[in-house]
Amino acid sequence: MKTANEREAELLASVPTGLLINGEWRNAASGKTLDVHDPATGTVLASIADASGEDAMAALDAACAAQASWARTAPRVRGEILRKAFELITERAEDFALLMTLEMGKPLAEARGEVAYGAEFLRWNSEEAVRDYGRFVTTPEGKNKILVAKKPVGPCLLITPWNFPLAMATRKVGPALAAGCTMVLKPAKLTPLTSQLFAAVMQEAGLPAGVLNVVAGSSASSISGPLLADPRLRKLSFTGSTSVGKQLMAAATENVLRTSMELGGNAPFLVFEDADLDAAVEGALAAKMRNMGEACTAANRFLVHESVATEFTAKLAARIGALTVGRGTEAGTDVGPLVEEKARANIHALVTAAVAEGATVLAGGNPVEGDGYFYQPTVLGNVANDAAILQQEIFGPVAPVTTFTDEDDAIQLANSTQYGLASYLYTKDFSRLLRVSEQLEFGMVGFNSGMISNAAAPFGGVKQSGLGREGGTEGIAEYTTTQYIGIADPYA
Numbered sequence: 001m002k003t004a005n006e007r008e009a010e011l012l013a014s015v016p017t018g019l020l021i022n023g024e025w026r027n028a029a030s031g032k033t034l035d036v037h038d039p040a041t042g043t044v045l046a047s048i049a050d051a052s053g054e055d056a057m058a059a060l061d062a063a064c065a066a067q068a069s070w071a072r073t074a075p076r077v078r079g080e081i082l083r084k085a086f087e088l089i090t091e092r093a094e095d096f097a098l099l100m101t102l103e104m105g106k107p108l109a110e111a112r113g114e115v116a117y118g119a120e121f122l123r124w125n126s127e128e129a130v131r132d133y134g135r136f137v138t139t140p141e142g143k144n145k146i147l148v149a150k151k152p153v154g155p156c157l158l159i160t161p162w163n164f165p166l167a168m169a170t171r172k173v174g175p176a177l178a179a180g181c182t183m184v185l186k187p188a189k190l191t192p193l194t195s196q197l198f199a200a201v202m203q204e205a206g207l208p209a210g211v212l213n214v215v216a217g218s219s220a221s222s223i224s225g226p227l228l229a230d231p232r233l234r235k236l237s238f239t240g241s242t243s244v245g246k247q248l249m250a251a252a253t254e255n256v257l258r259t260s261m262e263l264g265g266n267a268p269f270l271v272f273e274d275a276d277l278d279a280a281v282e283g284a285l286a287a288k289m290r291n292m293g294e295a296c297t298a299a300n301r302f303l304v305h306e307s308v309a310t311e312f313t314a315k316l317a318a319r320i321g322a323l324t325v326g327r328g329t330e331a332g333t334d335v336g337p338l339v340e341e342k343a344r345a346n347i348h349a350l351v352t353a354a355v356a357e358g359a360t361v362l363a364g365g366n367p368v369e370g371d372g373y374f375y376q377p378t379v380l381g382n383v384a385n386d387a388a389i390l391q392q393e394i395f396g397p398v399a400p401v402t403t404f405t406d407e408d409d410a411i412q413l414a415n416s417t418q419y420g421l422a423s424y425l426y427t428k429d430f431s432r433l434l435r436v437s438e439q440l441e442f443g444m445v446g447f448n449s450g451m452i453s454n455a456a457a458p459f460g461g462v463k464q465s466g467l468g469r470e471g472g473t474e475g476i477a478e479y480t481t482t483q484y485i486g487i488a489d490p491y492a
């Protein structure tokens with residue numbers, strides 16, 4: 001029986017440390033390496049190759065060289081590689097879960113959930129690969145014919161964040177492969193190891209050289225810059241902050257790239273007076289505390305009808321105050337560390353400012369002393385509707401509660417943000433669900449549910465939360481382009 005330390009060391013030793021370019025794991029051209037840390041301890045887990053622009057261009061060369069043959073590869077073959085990768089990841093679920101917990105901090109139980117969720121994008125897209133239909137119709141005039149074909153958009157740059165290291169990669173790689181695109185994947189420098197292992201699994205599943213290239217590096221812009229400037233790149237899919245997304249969209253105009261942008265959120269969690277309050281508290285826990293609050297879908301603002309606010313807030317504070325903070329690898333941990341000290345300091349500054357503006361701390365409210373970047377699960381009551389903490393993504397385990405007076409007030413408060421990704425609604429009244437959802441300016445609504453992500457559903461936002469959708473039948477469309485062939489009257 002191996003000890004936990006031996007198991008971790010063996011897993012880390014199995015993760016490739018090179019850049020994946022044209023099917024080979026290579027050192028960076030500069031010879032430089034990048035250290036990856038455990039946020040629970042601050043210790044170095046591994047050192048991997050640190051890509052530069054030169055490496056990024058070699059990766060794009062490989063993706064371009066592989067594009068034509070991958071596009072011609074039978075959809076069934078593409079689908080079967082994806083299916084095989086789904087199976088391999090499922091078999092190695094414990095490895096992927098532990099690796100994510102080590103490099104990102106989330107509790108193992110949540111990491112296992114992400115493996116299942118992330119792998120599903122490979123299975124879902126293995127099925128979508130063979131169902132990417134075009135159409136053939138007669139023109140309204142009745143003579144000529146219209147043939148509409150779907151084609152892969154071409155070589156893609158996929159940029160992913162650190163918060164869901166596997167799922168954010170599979171959500172892009174799955175549909176891109178299904179559609180017949182080749183790609184350069186750039187994972188976040190804080191959590192590149194999961195992408196390294198994922199790429200090794202894709203190779204094992206039979207993916208041809210050059211189709212998926214992976215370049216992690218310490219300077220994201222030196223990797224993305226030359227790629228976005230190269231007219232051979234045809235698509236950018238980005239998940240990350242709205243501010244970086246805007247910069248990348250501006251750069252993508254140069255070559256008029258197709259873009260998919262999954263950006264930040266500021267999710268309202270609406271609790272109406274008729275809601276089942278116990279169910280709402282459980283939903284709130286899922287929507288707020290999953291991933292330590294480091295999720296774009298995280299409930300950021302609890303908007304509660306004034307008649308039930310005291311009861312809801314007390315129940316929420318009792319549940320959140322009882323959560324166990326600890327290393328993600330320890331049994332019984334509910335809330336792991338934040339990803340880095342900078343993130344923890346930002347969150348504490350938001351809490352301190354809210355308290356100075358009159359909010360009451362009902363649970364937590366402080367960093368946890370000692371190693372790692374832990375923060376106490378926190379509930380703030382009496383938060384003013386215009387408090388700074390309600391205007392931006394908290395991205396941490398902090399739940400601010402404020403009140404509304406009626407439905408119109410709730411909708412107005414919910415929509416008073418530049419973001420429009422996830423929203424949540426607790427009520428027993430189905431007519432209210434439909435009425436309020438229609439007026440909510442959000443790409444997604446959770447109805448009596450604090451968990452809405454699913455590979456079969458179109459995930460994405462409106463307003464400054466982004467463009468495009470990942471998952472569902474919409475997901476693959478982000479990677480295809482439409483070609484229309486006008487056919488002369490065959491009877492003429």
Ligand code: NAP
Pocket residue numbers: 159160161162163164168186187188189190217218219220221224239240241242244245247248261262263264265295296297393421460461465466
């Ligand atoms: P981020 O700082 O915007 O980074 C995201 C990715 O962009 C990382 O790979 C990062 O690389 C790269 N990047 C950063 N600056 C860049 C630049 N100037 N040029 C090119 N690439 C650059 O975001 P994050 O802190 O990792 O992730 C948190 C954010 O992602 C939150 O706002 C969250 O809401 C959002 N998010 C959205 C979704 C969604 O589906 N809508 C899902 C998850 C997360 P390095 O990290 O290596 O610097």
